[in-house]
Amino acid sequence: MSQLSIKELVDRYIDLTFAVHKKGESLVKEQLQSELSNDQFYTLKYIYKTDNCTSTELAKVFDVKKSAITAVITKLWDQDLIERTRDQNDRRVVYLTLTEAGLELYKKTEERIYNLVESIITQFEEQEIKQFIDTYEKINNILTTLQEKQ
Amino acid sequence: MSQLSIKELVDRYIDLTFAVHKKGESLVKEQLQSELSNDQFYTLKYIYKTDNCTSTELAKVFDVKKSAITAVITKLWDQDLIERTRDQNDRRVVYLTLTEAGLELYKKTEERIYNLVESIITQFEEQEIKQFIDTYEKINNILTTLQEKQ
DNA sequence: AATATATAGTTCAATGATTGAACAGTTAAA
């Protein structure tokens, strides 16, 4: 790989991550139709798929401080979308689960987001998009390693 | 592509875009060392590469309202990092350019960001990362089309 | 057992980003 080529790749990568994220989040927001904020949606998504997750876990995954998690969680809790239940063995820990209303709202919004993303990835050959997600997964792992180092 | 397979791909795509962005921006922020906010960096980057760009253009590319752009721009301007010059033909338009201090600071921070990204993408075979960026580019185009529709 | 240290989560004030609406100034269209 020549020096120039790497620089071009790096530059293109930086611009694309920025542009794709901005546009993507904007389209997601549109689909959420003010029923949930983007962060609230991703939080519900994580709680849905990870039964009995905790604030600390969310803070790690979302890479924000615990106090930011508490803010999101409390808003969802105020709307009766999630429950907080204390661990009986370690009473410092609070487990998060969806209420029925939370599950219902999540499922409804999830469908709209899925349709959006499906409309994008079905424009590719199966092979191309699978390869893309594969590499994306590796990048995610590399970033996780870098994160842990510092 | 079976129904299940698409659903898995969609789900993985959603999770990865979220996770990679959070971690990526966090690492970028670390490199900026409080000299610039992430938005300020990307704004300088865009002004650097696009000579004589305007607020409207930035608002479109960054997909935020013009008032948000004014806020970022004004902060950079307060620090003497950019100049605002009126178009003499259309006196509504204001062109944005880097000052010498702005160029210097941008170049310094750009190098750190480039090194970060380079350390990531050089962990791949040239072929794989080029293919990735290629597909990413296509996704960006699809999103742009979707954006323009609404 | 007593003490010190670490952890999970919350509160709160401060900061920063984003928006919408109203506005000034300018240009283009009817």
Next chain:
DNA sequence: TTTAACTGTTCAATCATTGAACTATATATT
């Protein structure tokens, strides 16, 4: 000429995020 459209700014309101202090609980050290 009048009207409409456009560029950019201001400002108040909202929301997300942070750091520090705090409560309550658990673990480690002496």
